[in-house]
Amino acid sequence: MQLPVMPPVAPMLAKSVGAIPEGRLSYEPKWDGFRSIIFRDGDDVEIGSRNEKPMTRYFPELVEALKANLPAKCVIDGEIVLVGSSGDRLDFDALQQRIHPAASRVKMLSEQTPAKFVAFDLLALGDEDFSGRPFAERRAALERAFAAASAPVHLTAATQDPELAGKWFHQFEGAGLDGIIAKPLDGPYQPDKRVMFKIKHERTADCVLAGYRVHKSGPDAIGSLLLGLYKPGGELASVGVVGAFPMKRRKELFEELQPLVTSFDEHPWAWAKQEEGARTPRNAEGSRWSAGKDLSFTPLRPERVLEVKYDHMEGERFRHTAQFVRWRPDRDPTSCNYEQLEEPVKFDLAEVLAT
Known part of the structure; x- marks a missing residue:
């Protein structure tokens, strides 16, 4: 060439x-x-x-x-x-x-x-x-x-x-x-x-905090927070993560969240126990893009709600990593569902390609 x-x-x-x-x-x-x-x-x-x-x-x-x-x-x-x-x-x-x-x-x-x-x-x-x-x-x-x-x-x-x-x-x-x-x-x-x-x-959504992964720097700092939303039947679906925090805040979060740590037996994602250490709640995320990376997580009782910013959805999940906005102690976790999400007006891709 x-x-x-x-x-x-x-x-x-x-x-x-x-x-x-x-x-x-x-x-x-x-x-x-x-x-x-x-x-x-x-x-x-x-x-x-x-x-x-x-x-x-x-x-x-x-x-x-x-x-x-x-x-x-x-x-x-x-x-x-x-x-x-x-x-x-x-x-x-x-x-x-x-x-x-x-x-x-x-x-x-x-x-x-x-x-x-x-x-x-x-x-x-x-x-x-x-x-x-x-x-x-x-x-x-x-x-x-x-x-x-x-x-x-x-x-x-x-x-x-x-x-x-x-x-x-x-x-x-x-x-x-x-x-x-x-x-x-x-x-x-x-x-x-x-x-x-x-x-x-850019949009916002109130999500359930369902777990965390530790930071690569050590086991006493948060790497990312796992987010969930409830489906109409009551199932808590995994929708994405929040991961951008200063190191000081990562360590503070680790201490704050310890009282919420639970076992997989008591968690909505209990089935993840058999895959602990290998995958996250997203079926395809143990991926080719992160070969060798430990994607296990620590389950938390789904009792806290946080507001996040996101750009758009890909299927049932946020397409990109969401951004933390604030905690929402006024929200009942069970009220955090897909109905709150704004749906874009449907537009045929063929028209975009033909423009």
Whole structure:
């Protein structure tokens, strides 16, 4: 492989802002998948990742689609996404399952749950390095390069109209996207630099504290708090974790929570006893992404409620780690259920891809 920009390349990043900014900016939907830089030189294709390790072997169906749709020599930044079984929204949980060590399972999943690639930046085309050029030039060249592309390879929608970006922000969430990205039109491509802007949905929920994991620094500090919400039938479901605390507060929390420590026999997640030391209450979380990591937890009597901030849901769980807001001693834990969560307006993913 001989390209003007050679792998690995760390993707350009975005910093969070509270509202859609205005100025000389291009706005795009924020896709919820695996960030990936594609390197193609003829029949040689490498699918890079956020951590700069190749993911090529996990997406054989995309390798063929990229050969059929990309210019013969190019480097393109984008996102690998997967459409859920409903056909109208993204499914990140299903996408995670695509990362598997067994070649036979990789092949099976590539046929059962094929992925898509959505392009949004251009680093090289032919023998030309575009990374130092303004984004406006890179986007124009990307549009020309994708003029004849077809599914499962797509070009992301883009606009310079902040009002339209605001509509996308609210509409596209219903298709599983999680916000808007704003890119300076005059900016070059800067690997591993937070020079773009991301605007994500932010909501709050009152959750039941169901357990904790200890911090990697030692057994007397909290690493993360496990959150639960009650389903209509009364089952306490695991919905995610809160994990960002100063070290002093982690140790204080450890002392505060000791009176609530219980056994798995007395806990709503009693079945986890047989998996103690191996997994969390989330079935798929003993994962390939954290191989060798101890994901066991200490069960707590579900008597305390905390308010957390979250961006959006993926199935029954928070898509990303939630943020602690405050304790809610005024809330009855049994009142913490899914009904309090705001549901986005449903929006067909096909319309987003066609925009």
